[in-house]
Amino acid sequence: DTAVSQTPKYLVTQMGNDKSIKCEQNLGHDTMYWYKQDSKKFLKIMFSYNNKELIINETVPNRFSPKSPDKAHLNLHINSLELGDSAVYFCASSFYHRDRGAYEQYFGPGTRLTVT
Amino acid sequence: GNSVTQMEGPVTLSEEAFLTINCTYTATGYPSLFWYVQYPGEGLQLLLKATKADDKGSNKGFEATYRKETTSFHLEKGSVQVSDSAVYFCALSERAGNMLTFGGGTRLMVKP
Numbered sequence: 001d002t003a004v005s006q007t008p009k010y011l012v013t014q015m016g017n018d019k020s021i022k023c024e025q026n027l028g029h030d031t032m033y034w035y036k037q038d039s040k041k042f043l044k045i046m047f048s049y050n051n052k053e054l055i056i057n058e059t060v061p062n063r064f065s066p067k068s069p070d071k072a073h074l075n076l077h078i079n080s081l082e083l084g085d086s087a088v089y090f091c092a093s094s095f096y097h098r099d100r101g102a103y104e105q106y107f108g109p110g111t112r113l114t115v116t
Numbered sequence: 117g118n119s120v121t122q123m124e125g126p127v128t129l130s131e132e133a134f135l136t137i138n139c140t141y142t143a144t145g146y147p148s149l150f151w152y153v154q155y156p157g158e159g160l161q162l163l164l165k166a167t168k169a170d171d172k173g174s175n176k177g178f179e180a181t182y183r184k185e186t187t188s189f190h191l192e193k194g195s196v197q198v199s200d201s202a203v204y205f206c207a208l209s210e211r212a213g214n215m216l217t218f219g220g221g222t223r224l225m226v227k228p
Contacts, residue, residue, distance in 0.1 A: 004159075031214055033214075033215070035216075040220070041154075041203055041220070041221040041223075042218070042220055042221070043160075043205065043218040043221070044218070045215045045216060045217070048214055048215050055215065090159055090160065092160075094214060096214075097167075102148035102165070102167045102209065103148075103209060103214040104162065104165070105162070105216060106162070107152075107159040107160040107161070108159050109158060109159040110158075110159050
């Protein structure tokens with residue numbers, strides 16, 4: 001059973017195009033995320049979202065926008081793609097361990113975006 | 117703000133060698149600490165975690181102890197295998213927070 005899935009796995013597109021990456025989780029988690037991993041493997045949070053609240057990393061350009069049609073999905077839309085957007089994008093979801101006071105996150109397999 | 121610093125890689129070891137990957141952090145309050153592993157071509161998997169000072173997280177022979185006094189969470193394994201070759205990420209989240217702050221990752225290469 002796939003816990004967190006993303007489509008597509010690879011995405012090659014030209015500068016200026018608009019594209020979307022889809023994410024689905026079947027874990028029943030309340031919170032979902034998007035992370036960006038650059039060519040040096042550095043990982044950075046982009047968004048955190050649950051049904052009530054969207055938290056945006058202030059460094060993310062407004063060309064990036066998350067869309068959540070329902071609790072199990074959080075898609076990433078990117079407008080006017082730029083060369084620097086080339087990276088691997090990871091979706092994740094989490095639940096909250098009340099007794100441990102911590103969230104535990106599960107990651108999808110990633111989508112490698114290449115902008116030419 | 118929060119930050120996580122890991123030793124730079126790659127770390128190259130022979131099979132059955134002892135592994136230590138250093139991780140130190142800066143955070144307000146009492147964060148939860150995590151180690152994630154990324155095998156080639158795959159997403160991140162949670163390896164272990166600790167949520168309060170002196171907690172020891174362990175999984176698959178890996179261990180890390182939450183040291184508040186030194187703000188560290190070093191990853192150790194007594195005897196590495198070729199299959200442990202991967203990139204390891206140290207991360208933190210603020211207590212009751214939900215976004216992870218990652219270190220830069222450390223690539224481990226284990227040779228037979």
